[in-house]
Amino acid sequence: xxxxxxxxxxxxxxxxxxxxxxxxxxxxxxxxxxxxxxxxxxxxxxxxxxxxxxxxxxxxxxxxxxxxxxxxxxxxxxxxxxxxxxxxxxxxxxxxxxxxxxxxxxxxxxxxxxxxxxxxxxxxxxxxxxxxxxxxxxxxxxxxxxxxxxxxxxxxxxxxxxxxxxxxxxxxxxxxxxxxxxxxxxxxxxxxxxxxxxxxxxxxxxxxxxxxxxxxxxxxxxxxxxxxxxxxxxxxxxxxxxxxxxxxxxxxxxxxxxxxxxxxxxxxxxxxxxxxxxxxxxxxxxxxxxxxxxxxxxxxxxxxxxxxxxxxxxxxxxxxxxxxxxxxxxxxx
Numbered sequence: 001x002x003x004x005x006x007x008x009x010x011x012x013x014x015x016x017x018x019x020x021x022x023x024x025x026x027x028x029x030x031x032x033x034x035x036x037x038x039x040x041x042x043x044x045x046x047x048x049x050x051x052x053x054x055x056x057x058x059x060x061x062x063x064x065x066x067x068x069x070x071x072x073x074x075x076x077x078x079x080x081x082x083x084x085x086x087x088x089x090x091x092x093x094x095x096x097x098x099x100x101x102x103x104x105x106x107x108x109x110x111x112x113x114x115x116x117x118x119x120x121x122x123x124x125x126x127x128x129x130x131x132x133x134x135x136x137x138x139x140x141x142x143x144x145x146x147x148x149x150x151x152x153x154x155x156x157x158x159x160x161x162x163x164x165x166x167x168x169x170x171x172x173x174x175x176x177x178x179x180x181x182x183x184x185x186x187x188x189x190x191x192x193x194x195x196x197x198x199x200x201x202x203x204x205x206x207x208x209x210x211x212x213x214x215x216x217x218x219x220x221x222x223x224x225x226x227x228x229x230x231x232x233x234x235x236x237x238x239x240x241x242x243x244x245x246x247x248x249x250x251x252x253x254x255x256x257x258x259x260x261x262x263x264x265x266x267x268x269x270x271x272x273x274x275x276x277x278x279x280x281x282x283x284x285x286x287x288x289x290x291x292x293x294x295x296x297x298x299x300x301x302x303x304x305x306x307x308x309x310x311x312x313x314x315x316x317x318x319x320x321x322x323x324x325x326x327x328x329x330x331x332x333x
């Protein structure tokens with residue numbers, strides 16, 4: 001008989017999420033009921049004390065398959081294969097221990113709010129996104145495991161609930177965005193807000209790199225709850241978007257609406273800040289949450305985190321679609 005899950009809801013200082021403590025080690029038994037717990041928690045689970053994953057990284061992949069039928073193989077995705085785990089290619093390494101790794105975000109300016117707190121609300125806090133929203137169909141679930149976190153108070157991961165934010169929208173704004181589509185761009189394709197503000201001409205891109213439309217209001221395929229689904233600076237298209245059918249560019253009506261929505265989405269009452277402890281695992285639902293990272297001192301601190309990405313249930317909107325990010329030559333093989 002499977003061990004019972006010990007669940008505390010909500011997460012500390014938040015209005016959503018749950019802490020889940022497992023009754024047995026993963027090496028003895030995979031837990032039952034985690035996908036249901038994730039849905040009931042509004043899309044975010046903290047499972048502490050999973051230190052056994054560090055010695056047996058394949059356990060993270062096995063756990064990931066509880067949430068969907070497909071786990072991303074990063075050998076087929078990354079241009080820098082050094083960011084994939086050497087023996088478990090389904091694990092993407094978020095770290096400063098590998099040459100060429102992406103640095104953490106800069107400190108916000110100013111580093112603290114007027115009352116001395118960690119900034120969470122856009123635009124003071126930037127970098128808000130949902131994983132791989134520039135793909136159709138987009139992924140479902142991410143799992144993020146702390147092999148070697150930095151000291152608490154730095155290197156946090158911050159989450160905002162799209163469902164809570166949607167429910168709290170004023171009626172006129174809710175009606176305005178109900179059928180709106182955002183245009184999501186792959187980072188590195190030169191279509192981010194910084195490039196647009198600088199007046200740069202975006203480079204030519206291949207078909208499988210093109211920006212993808214996504215609904216701004218997305219109904220969750222499991223719970224049926226509606227949530228906001230959008231990103232901000234680097235993961236929206238700021239040349240043809242950020243919204244389909246609105247004035248494009250970083251200074252138009254679309255930009256003003258996105259700034260208004262993101263400031264609302266990331267209000268402190270919709271946010272959870274996670275301070276990492278070694279062995280923590282966070283499981284989040286990209287269909288109803290956004291997240292962002294915080295600064296740490298790469299000159300003095302080493303950080304190693306492992307992430308997996310699960311797909312397979314994006315909802316009926318995407319039924320039968322080909323994968324937008326797969327080159328035609330690869331799709332034909």
